[in-house]
Amino acid sequence: MMHDFHYEEGELYCEQVRVSDIAERVGTPFYLYSYQTFTEHLLKLQKAFRAAKPLICFSMKANSNLAVLRALVGKGAGLDIVSGGELFRARKAGCAPSKIVYAGVGKTDAEIEAAIRTGILLFNVESIQELDRIGRLARKLNRKVKVSLRVNPNVDPDTHEHIATGGAESKFGLDFDTVRLIFMRQEKYPNLAISGIHVHIGSQIVKGTPFVKAFRKVLIFLTHLEQEGYRIQYLNLGGGLGIIYSDERPQTAEQFAKQVLPLFQKKKYKLILEPGRFIAGNSGVFVSRVIYIKPTKVKNFAIIDGGMNDLIRPALYDSFHDVWPLRQTRSGEKQTYDVVGPICESGDFLAKNRKIQKLQSGDLLAFASAGAYGFSMASNYNARPRPAEVMVRGGRFAIVRRREIYSDLVRGERIPSWVRYK
């Protein structure tokens, strides 16, 4: 079972709840998450890797809703954070500091200090200046801080260029020579323990090959380091596992583990995994209502009340989200549509050239696999309040983030006295 969304007598259900009932209660648009799917995906990875007992840190930039985080943390997950804001959320969700790892190329002094004070497990360091900075702040706070060095293995992850991070041209990570140099000069950093290596080559990677290529390179490098007397404790293999959006056939957790685990069998590293999309992607849908049908001479547009500000992936990456009508029509008559939002941008589409059942104004649609990089990338563009988030567990549902209201849009804004009306 890939997820817990299914049809019963032509009606879309999330677990045991009819999605149209939620839409009636909550209004549209909204994100809908299945507790079961979220936790099941985590469990699949835990099971596949049980021999190694890795620390699985959910990459919370994929979905940082507190209820989602709590569900995963409750099942033993740690969290992979990329900002001070995510650290704040991670703590609010009740994640133990000893299960938090922190990546990202632009950590500020304030963010680093907050993470040191919190006592997170590891910083994943992406540059020499950052390493210096963490060392200096650790000294100032009189702490010994554990860091991993993020290595850029220079492999092609064979994915969309905006989500590839493991090539030499990317801003992420350090090349092998630099990493080695840092190990040789570690006495420069009395307040740091250089404890691990981190590698994350990109996202939505559907085959094992790029991972294996990258991990082999890292292993060879680690062997050389060990020969020179440098040892590490943690090996963070990053995230990036691809999921099914349309016709992809991604490796399963079991297949991934079978390819990866043998590489590290004889090593004693504590493995860390950072899946985001694999856990969250198929655990959520985005639900929206058709406002108008607009036929033109060349196309049929279905104009809906959700837009690129709510779900930007199609506009940003040209990505595919399957369209599931909440009620299937009996006739089965089909038509081809561009499903577009109300935003004043031509890039504002959620599905293009899609043959789906004949739609009418008022129909409800779910956009599949929107649980990762959905709400977490939403904005207020066009002064649109961000949508509600709802979670289902079994036969229950709850609003886990209320829909924004207009006053949320102007919160924090003020008009200075020297800006006057004539």
Ligand SMILES: *Cc1c(COP(=O)(O)O)cnc(C)c1O
């Ligand atoms: C985004 C990110 C991840 C998660 O990527 P997914 O493709 O969602 O699994 C993991 N690690 C780091 C460092 C990231 O930036």
